Amino acid sequence: MEQEPQLWNNFTGVYHIDNHLATNNIIPGQKVYGEQIKEYQGMEYRIWNPRRSKLAAAILNGLKTFPFNENSKVLYLGASTGTTPSHISDIVKKGLIYCVEFSPRMMRKLVDLSQIRSNLIPILEDATKPFNYLHLVEKVDILYADVAQPQQSKIFMENMRLFLKEEGKGILMLKARSIDVTRNPDEIFQEEESRLKTAGLRILQKIDLKPYEKDHMAFVCEFGF
């Protein structure tokens, strides 16, 4: 690779390389989901695919608040096999990502990944029952939710209240079709937004994830107090 990787918008650990987003691979030589690898001056970068990761899609679509840093503690709901968690793991090098996932099939791969990436803590649990993992998770700087469930806003708010530090940030990847496939997604986004506001959250930004994801909106939130 010829071009020097540039930091994206001063976001810690997020690079812009040859027109792609990328993160600095903390486990050189190991890919996670078949992503492309680029090398520059002995450093390895994993290309971050916005069609595989909604966080990458949100960044490319203009995310302004990037709350992650090297030491962040993150609670991640709906971690699946670890595609997005693996990029967060590159960014949050000295922090921790508590990864909640209720599918045993996904969890098997996540456990394998956590054996290579020690900042990923896999938790086989249901995000609708946060009291089940209250004893396993500390207060976090960032709550990230991507569960694609009808109750996704409720799950997000309950976990925020239990686990997020007062000054923390929440990122909800809202999938309209998981709430109602027959209704106009814009109406659903508006309803869910009022639900979040009524519960006392301040919405810092809303980002439509088109063209990478259809009928998805990212909400970046904090406590309104």
Ligand SMILES: C[S@@+](CC[C@H](N)C(=O)[O-])C[C@H]1O[C@@H](n2cnc3c(N)ncnc32)[C@H](O)[C@@H]1O
């Ligand atoms: C859209 S996928 C997540 C993709 C992942 N966030 C990524 O970007 O790599 C949604 C995941 O949420 C999980 N999920 C759905 N409902 C859940 C719940 N109540 N508790 C825990 N995990 C849940 C599903 O099993 C699925 O793996």
